[in-house]
Structures are given as C-alpha cells and as structure tokens.
Amino acid sequence: MGTKIYDCISRIAERIIENKDYLTDLDREIGDADHGVNMARGFQAVLEKVPRDSDDVGAVLKKTGMTLLSTVGGASGPLYGTAFMEAGKVAAGKEALTTGDVPAIMNAVIEGIQKRGKAVRGEKTMLDALIPALEAYTEQLEAGSDLSGAMDAACAAARDGVEFTKTIRATKGRASYLGDRSIGHQDPGATSATLIMEAVRDFLRG
Amino acid sequence: MVGIVIVSHSCKIAEGVCDLALQMASDYKKMIPAGGLEDGSLGTDPMRILDAVRSANDGDGVAIFVDLGSGIMSAETAIDLLDGEFPARIADAPLVEGAVVAVIEAATGASLEEVIQAAENARGEEKL
Numbered sequence: 001m002g003t004k005i006y007d008c009i010s011r012i013a014e015r016i017i018e019n020k021d022y023l024t025d026l027d028r029e030i031g032d033a034d035h036g037v038n039m040a041r042g043f044q045a046v047l048e049k050v051p052r053d054s055d056d057v058g059a060v061l062k063k064t065g066m067t068l069l070s071t072v073g074g075a076s077g078p079l080y081g082t083a084f085m086e087a088g089k090v091a092a093g094k095e096a097l098t099t100g101d102v103p104a105i106m107n108a109v110i111e112g113i114q115k116r117g118k119a120v121r122g123e124k125t126m127l128d129a130l131i132p133a134l135e136a137y138t139e140q141l142e143a144g145s146d147l148s149g150a151m152d153a154a155c156a157a158a159r160d161g162v163e164f165t166k167t168i169r170a171t172k173g174r175a176s177y178l179g180d181r182s183i184g185h186q187d188p189g190a191t192s193a194t195l196i197m198e199a200v201r202d203f204l205r206g
Numbered sequence: 207m208v209g210i211v212i213v214s215h216s217c218k219i220a221e222g223v224c225d226l227a228l229q230m231a232s233d234y235k236k237m238i239p240a241g242g243l244e245d246g247s248l249g250t251d252p253m254r255i256l257d258a259v260r261s262a263n264d265g266d267g268v269a270i271f272v273d274l275g276s277g278i279m280s281a282e283t284a285i286d287l288l289d290g291e292f293p294a295r296i297a298d299a300p301l302v303e304g305a306v307v308a309v310i311e312a313a314t315g316a317s318l319e320e321v322i323q324a325a326e327n328a329r330g331e332e333k334l
Contacts, residue, residue, distance in 0.1 A: 038249070066253070069251070069252045069253055069283065070243075070244070070251045070252065070253035070254065071243070071251075072249070073243050073247065073248070073249020073250065073251065073276075074249060074250075074275075074276050075275055075276035075279050077249070077250070077251070077252070077276065077280065078252055078276065078279040078280050078282070078283040079279070081252070081283065082283065116279060116282070116283065117279070173275070174275060
C-alpha cells in the first residue's frame with residue numbers, strides 16, 4: 001500500500017507545531033496569545049491518537065476532529081474539531097480521495113465552521129482564507145487545471161485572504177473587543193487555516 | 207430533577223461556582239462542574255462538557271451555564287454531540303447569579319424551561 005491518510009494529517013500537524021510561536025505571536029497582537037500553543041497541543045495529541053495504518057479516510061478525519069475538540073482548549077478546538085469531523089462525513093467509507101472530493105470536503109469544512117462560529121466572510125476569521133481558497137480551487141478545476149494547479153491557486157487565494165484580514169476589523173472572538181485597533185493585524189485563525197492548506201498541498205506534491 | 211453543568215475555562219471557577227450555589231441547596235446532587243482541560247490547564251473541552259452533561263442528567267434535562275468565548279462554542283458543540291439524547295440547553299445568564307438561582311429552582315423540582323427562565327431573569331438584577 002502507498003501513502004495513508006495519517007501521512008497527510010501528520011504533515012499538517014508538523015506544520016502547525018513548527019509554527020507554534022508564530023501563531024501565538026500573531027494572537028498576542030489581537031487576542032489572548034494562545035492560538036499557537038493550543039493548536040500545537042491539539043495536533044500533538046492528533047499525532048499520538050490517530051491510527052497510522054488506517055485506510056478509512058472518513059474515520060481518520062473524524063478521529064482527528066474528535067481529538068482536536070478535546071485537546072485544543074480555545075475556540076479553535078470546536079472550530080477545527082467541527083471542520084475535520086464534517087470533512088470526515090464527506091469522506092465516510094472512502095479509501096482514497098479524488099480531485100472532485102476536495103471541493104466537497106472544503107465546502108463541508110466551511111459550512112461547519114460557519115455554523116459553529118456563527119460567522120460569515122469578512123469578519124476577520126479563518127473563513128476569509130478558506131472561502132476564497134475554495135473559490136479559486138473550483139475555478140481552476142473548471143478551467144481544466146489538475147489537482148496540483150488547483151491546490152496552488154487555492155493556497156495563493158488563502159494567502160491573499162490572510163493579507164485581506166489585515167485591512168478589516170474583527171467582529172468575532174477575542175479580537176472583537178479591540179474594535180478598530182484590530183485593523184493592521186492579520187488574523188491568527190486565517191493564518192493557521194492557510195498553513196493547513198499549504199501542508200496538504202505540499203503533501204500532495206510528494 | 208433538572209441537572210446543572212457549570213462550564214468555565216478555569217477548573218477553579220467551575221468548582222467554586224458549584225460550591226457557592228450549593229450553599230443554597232446542599233442536598234441537590236445534580237450540579238456538575240466542567241472547567242478547564244483534562245490536564246488542569248485553562249481552556250474548554252466539549253468532550254469534558256458532554257461527560258458532565260450526561261452525569262448531570264436525571265431524566266429531566268440539563269441547564270448549562272457558560273463563562274465566555276470558547277466556553278459557549280464548546281457547550282454548543284457538546285449539545286450537538288448529544289444528538290438529542292435528552293434536552294440540554296445553555297442559559298443566557300450571568301454565570302454566578304444564574305447558577306445560584308438555577309440550583310434553587312432545580313432543587314424544588316422546576317422544569318428545564320423554568321430553570322432556564324429563572325436564571326435568565328437574573329440577568330436584569332442590578333447590583334447597586
């Protein structure tokens with residue numbers, strides 16, 4: 001057998017853990033300085049608890065979500081926990097994912113985060129990276145691009161989304177207490193969402 | 207009897223609110239704290255909240271009190287995970303005052319709706 005879904009999850013976990021201090025520093029500017037610490041703790045637990053040899057993509061994604069729920073500790077726990085669990089529902093029973101599964105999964109992730117966080121695009125959250133990423137991915141696929149090209153476009157759009165969060169005011173979460181003082185800072189959640197997408201892209205590149 | 211769960215980022219806050227509220231009804235056994243993470247650090251954990259909600263349920267449902275931020279989102283996640291097993295609701299009420307009022311109501315056999323309503327009424331109480 002070739003690669004396992006665990007290998008992809010572990011790439012995500014490593015990327016988050018490597019960026020622990022960076023994410024926490026971003027969160028110190030406009031939040032409670034715990035995003036990196038919380039995310040790293042959650043993904044460390046994911047590395048330990050998610051089965052390495054399973055071919056059941058849906059089950060592994062669900063287990064990742066459940067683990068994040070109970071180990072992250074901040075709002076990103078329910079948000080990313082819900083995101084991975086929703087992704088797991090789309091991938092239920094699958095042993096492999098196709099180019100066409102990606103938008104369905106991203107859509108489920110976005111809807112899960114919107115519902116859990118009661119947020120929409122433009123509120124300086126992870127949605128400001130994820131929604132443009134899905135749009136760019138879909139656009140590229142329709143234009144005849146392959147998986148690699150579509151993922152590159154999605155990651156570039158997510159990065160642009162992170163830049164965009166610098167220009168807007170936070171209306172959700174701890175940063176909303178800062179009002180206009182949140183302008184000028186990039187959103188830690190949009191940043192971690194982008195890091196996750198980039199880790200998946202790099203994993204797919206091999 | 208309606209159960210009560212106290213959710214806080216801090217284990218000490220959750221336990222302290224329970225101690226304080228139970229002064230009003232020392233025989234009431236269905237008030238469960240769900241504070242902090244399993245390792246004792248600050249944070250909220252939907253799975254820990256879910257366990258507390260199940261322990262607090264006596265068949266008549268559970269009223270949940272939350273502190274702030276992710277406490278609310280984690281409690282909502284716990285309710286979703288409960289998947290309608292029994293009624294559980296978050297009270298839109300101040301944590302301490304709401305919990306005190308709720309214990310008194312729950313201990314006298316009020317319904318979940320009545321417990322939530324009484325706690326939410328505590329929101330309008332002026333301190334000065």
